[in-house]
Structure formats: C-alpha cells, structure tokens
Amino acid sequence: MPDAGSKPSRDCPLCPRLVAFREKWRTREPAWFNAPVPSFGNADARLLIVGLAPGLQGANRTGRPFTGDYAGDLLYATLKEYGFARGDYQKRTDDGFTLVDCRITNAVRCVPPENKPTTSEIHTCRAFLTPTIAEMKKLRAIVTLGRIAHESTVQALAAKRSSAAFGHGRKAAIGSFTVFSSYHCSRYNTNTRRLTADMFRAVFADVRTELDDA
Numbered sequence: 001m002p003d004a005g006s007k008p009s010r011d012c013p014l015c016p017r018l019v020a021f022r023e024k025w026r027t028r029e030p031a032w033f034n035a036p037v038p039s040f041g042n043a044d045a046r047l048l049i050v051g052l053a054p055g056l057q058g059a060n061r062t063g064r065p066f067t068g069d070y071a072g073d074l075l076y077a078t079l080k081e082y083g084f085a086r087g088d089y090q091k092r093t094d095d096g097f098t099l100v101d102c103r104i105t106n107a108v109r110c111v112p113p114e115n116k117p118t119t120s121e122i123h124t125c126r127a128f129l130t131p132t133i134a135e136m137k138k139l140r141a142i143v144t145l146g147r148i149a150h151e152s153t154v155q156a157l158a159a160k161r162s163s164a165a166f167g168h169g170r171k172a173a174i175g176s177f178t179v180f181s182s183y184h185c186s187r188y189n190t191n192t193r194r195l196t197a198d199m200f201r202a203v204f205a206d207v208r209t210e211l212d213d214a
C-alpha cells in the first residue's frame, strides 16, 4: 500500500464496514465527532501508547483517544500520576488536559461495531500506525494496550511476533525501542480484576524508570 501518511482523512474510505457504521452514527448523532480519531499529544514525545480503537460514545463522540471512554479514567489518572500528563481530565476535548512527553494513538482509528475490529481492518489501519511511529523521532518506549494493539504494533515495527510476545508487564527491545505490553484498561478487564489499578501502575512505573535512566 502506498504511504498513507499518519493521519487518515475525515472520510477515509479504506474499510467499508467502518465507513457504513460511521455514516449510520453521523445521521443519528450529527454533533458527535464520528470520524477517524487523530493521535493525541506531540510527535516529539518519547512515549507512545497504542490503544485498540475508539469507543462509540467516548473517543468517537469526543474526537480524542480514550476521552469519554470508561478506559480513559484509569489511563489518564495513571499517566498523570507518573508525570506523563498534566491538568484535570474532564472527559472533554476542551478540558485543557495535556500529555507530557507522551502521545496516544489507536491501532484502528475508526469506531468498530461492538468494539471489535476485524483482522483486515487492523491490517488496513496499520497504514496509519506505521507512519505515526516513524514520525516520532525521539520515540523510546511504546506501551501497547491489549493483544491486538500489541501485535499490530510489532508488525508495524516489522519485527517477528515471537520476538515480542504479548503478556501483561512484559517488555521487549525492538530496534531502538522498548515495547511494554499491558492488558487493556477496558471496563471488562478492570471489572473482572484481570487488570487492577496497581497492575496498570506497575507498567507506567517501569516506563518512567526506563525513560528517566535514558
């Protein structure tokens, strides 16, 4: 596929199922963002967090990754605690909340039905993930949230899956980056306590140590 750049257009036509879903929600909720959600944070950050895809009534409504999504509550509180964010996260894009040396993107930029992107949508949207990583000239650390984001990131880095197996709290060196994998901070994972706030904090404590030592 030709270089698509790091930013899909508002009317990106690449995934027919996601386009149809987007069109349905544009009609139903014209005031919502309803478009590929751009990355949040500066491209000169040393840390990139890769989520799965926008939530329907969260990032797809507001236009900022994890903003208004249940998963954003734990993510943004944890980033703030470890110095990767500042301000008061208020689930709105005009809350003045900013990321510090950190950027957040999604493996799939458009909201998928039932939060489940297909394999081909993940593959197609990698055309944006790959240049998003490539444009980050100071990038040192990547945190992948969940197996899908992890595997898509490993493929975007052109590394072998076996060289960076997914597992909560695992980390792998890929080229000049350290890729930290975490269970996704989704409502399901936190409600079932597959992921606790302490387990999530431990990942960012590890990232903080690595970046501070760099």
Ligand code: URA
Binding pocket: 051, 052, 053, 054, 055, 058, 059, 064, 065, 066, 067, 069, 071, 072, 106, 145
């Ligand atoms: N919202 C996002 O933007 N990404 C996720 O992975 C989950 C919720």
